[in-house]
Amino acid sequence: MTEEKNKINQIYDALVESEEPSLNIREKEILHPEEPMEESIETFKAAPSAKPVSDSSLNYYDNRNENYQDLLRLIEDAEKEIADLKFRKVLMESDFPTLLDYFKKIFVDEEFSISAIAKGALLEYFTFELIKPLENYGLHLSTNDFSTWESKHFNLSYRLTSANVINFSFMMPTSDGKFRNEKIKLMEVYPESMTVTVLNDAVLTLLKDCYNKHIYTSGQNSMFSREMNDVMAHMKELGFDFDDNLLDNSKPLDLSVDLHHKTPIDVLDRIFITTMNNDNYDFKKVGEHSYLVALDGNQTVTIEQSPKDESSSLKLNTDRKNKSLIEFFGTYPFLVPLTITND
Structure with missing residues (x-):
């Protein structure tokens, strides 16, 4: 009995000693790599989540976007x-x-x-x-000149200005079949205000080229006047308004024309001689610097001379007869020198 009791006491003592601080009980060990833990974590965080894109791949995407x-x-x-x-x-x-x-x-x-x-x-x-009426005379767009309409008897060029005005200039074959070197500016069309200005200088140039330089014939001038009057009548139907001008034959001439020259004495002398030789005409001085030419049908031309600036003006009145200046001077060619200068 005593021996058994001693064995029990030894077992008890062993159990009691195992709870003492001196008892070294090893916990379950966890194996780790040889590197320290913190360094391993940092290395893991720094690792990219995707594979690096090569230069060739970048170029591909850049080119594709471009x-x-x-x-x-x-x-x-x-x-x-x-x-x-x-x-x-x-x-x-x-x-x-x-x-x-x-x-x-x-x-x-x-x-x-x-x-x-x-x-x-x-x-x-x-x-x-x-200018649609010129269709009757073979109107077509030129293949030689930019922005130019050609018809049987003359050409019309158009140009839009910075002020949105359409300028029309014309060229007509000369009496020898050639074209005049320079275009003659004829009229200005204002689409915004629906108005048209016919330049009287163009009409005077035609008269000078016909009767002084003999570039055109009177028949060409008359034809030009007739066809352009068809155009103007058409434009009026479209809604355009015209100022009084020397080309219009839709109403009697009753206007003044300012000339940048003084009428030479020899011109007045020739007109005087012509009127004295025709019973239907008359020529008389009505003022110190003014003269009156009386024509048939109560038509008159008054000549006013300005001694101050060496200029003159013509007052034209065709009574009730509708005429353009070209048609008027076509009937009375001896009066054309009144509009012509030697320059």
């Missing part, structure tokens, strides 16, 4: 070109009021922009509508 932007620009340009083509189609189908509306919106008000080709087309169709 090509994409180029494609967008090409699409935009193509859309603009298609829109411009459609607008030009609309212009071709438009009547004069519609063309006039587009002219004001594009050139005057600048509500929207169109290509240079479309602007040229608009001016082409617009000016054609203005």
Whole structure:
């Protein structure tokens, strides 16, 4: 019994000693790599989540993006070109009021922009509508001169100014079949105000070229006057207003023409001789520097001389007879020298 009791006590003592601080109980060990833990964590955090992109891959994506932007620009340009083509189609189908509306919106008000080709087309169709009566004389667009309409007897060139005024100039074959070297500025068309100014200097130049320089014949001048009066009558129907001018034959001449020269005495002498030899004419001095030429049908020409600035003026009155100055002087060619200078 005693021996068994001792064995039990030994077991108990062993159990009690295992709870003492001196008892060294090893916990379960966790194995780690040889590197320290903190360094391992930092290394893990620094590692990229994806593989690095090579230079060749970067170039590919850059080029692809650049090509994409180029494609967008090409699409935009193509859309603009298609829109411009459609607008030009609309212009071709438009009547004069519609063309006039587009002219004001594009050139005057600048509500929207169109290509240079479309602007040229608009001016082409617009000016054609203005001079449409010349279709009776083979009107067509010139293949030799820019912005020029050709007809059987003369050419008309048009130009749009910065003030949105359309200038018309003309050239006519000379008596030997050639064309005059310089174009003669004929009229100014103001679409915004629907007015037209015919330049009287153009008419005087025609008279001088015909009767002094003999570039044109009186028949050519008469034909030009008749055809351009058809054009002016047509433009009036379109709604344009004209100032009094020397080319208009739709009403009697009753206006004054200022000349930049004084009428030579020898010209007055020749007119005096001509009128004295015709019972239907008369010539008399009515003032210190003024003369009156009386013609048949109560038509008169008054000549006013200005001694101050060496100029003169003609007062024309054809009574109730509708005539242009060209037609008037075609009937009374002896009066043409009144309008001609030697320069």
